[in-house]
Amino acid sequence: MNAEPAADWRLFQGDGTQRRVTLPQAPPWRRFGGSRRGAPGPLPYLIAPEHADVVNAALHLRRPLLVTGPAGTGKSSLARAVAHELDLGEVLRWPVNSRANVQDALYRYDAIGRLRETTLSRDRGEAEPSIGSFVRLGPLGTALVPGPRPRVLLVDELDKGDVDLPNDLLTVFEEGVFEIPELARLPEAQSVIQVLAADSQDPVTVGRGKVLCTEFPVVVITSNGERDFPPAFLRRCIRLDLPTPDEERLRAIVAAHLGGGALDGVEDLLRSFLQRRGPGELATDQLLNAVFLRAGGVDLDADGLLDAVLHQLGGTV
Secondary structure, eight states: OOOOOOTTOOOOOSSSOOOOOOOOOOOGGGOOGGGGTTSOSSOOOOOOHHHHHHHHHHHHHTOOEEEEOSTTSSHHHHHHHHHHHTTOOSOEEEEOOTTOOHHHHHEEEOHHHHHHHHHHHHHHTOOOOOGGGGEEEOHHHHHTSOOSSOOEEEEETGGGSOTTHHHHHHHHHHHOEEEOHHHHTSOGGGOEEEEEOSSOSSEEEEETTEEEOSSOOEEEEEEOSSSOOOHHHHHTSEEEEOOOOOHHHHHHHHHHHHOGGGGTTOHHHHHHHHHHOOTTTOOHHHHHHHHHHHHTTOOTTGGGHHHHHTOOSSSOO
16 A cells, blocks of 8 residues: 655644644544444454464363463453454453452442441431442452353453462352352341442342352453463463464454555565564554554654654563
8 A cells, every 4th residue: 555645644743833633533443432433343353273272162161261472462352352253242351450359350349438328318318328339340240240141351461460369269260159248248138139230330130149150251361471370270271372473464464454455565664563573572553553654644764753653662661
């Protein structure tokens, strides 16, 4: 795709003059919500047959799929691809960080909010609000809500969590059940309570404080390989290691996202990307960014712009 130079691609001039400009359409992978309207369906996900077979093994065994690989290999996108192809609804995402714990992923109870609202209701002579209004299930808890079809749960970057987090997940993954003590202690007359789900305002019915799945969720766990996991945890997972895409697969990815014509006139970008890429140093979406700008007529050779787009992911910024 040989594009004409985009003389007006510089929306921001840096001269202090206020202008009302029309922003161009975002790349397909950067469109959200209403901006996705009119887009030609979900973004494509390319995966080798041998890797798809590993995913199918996890589906048949109802085991968590532990996905590892360098940045930009599509670890997180795999969960969305599975949810789309199997028509399992929106992905429930649990982004793990150093403060993440299983308790919050299961549910949160707003005790302070309940005390405040109960006091206000009493002062107004109104009925006290249900305790269920102050219990919201987390992504893991919502994934375990019983239903006719399983949900897809993405546990993103588990290796960023506390060293004990994988072991804390074992019981939940093995038994598919958890208890909400604040509800379990209620009298018999309040044994059935409606609480809120993580991704919806629709109430979820909880009996005697327990949530027990009928269909184990499709769990996709991603890891950047920053540390090892306990053997007991690994034994309960199906392992999938996604490799860095080779040149042929990179071409296929560009064509799938931007159309076959996007490969015309970008040989220099492919060569530059492959030359710069080392283990963990560049991600595939950086190549897509470069090709998208080139297709819009942007001169990537000007003033180090290509270096800004294909910047190294490791080291000091």
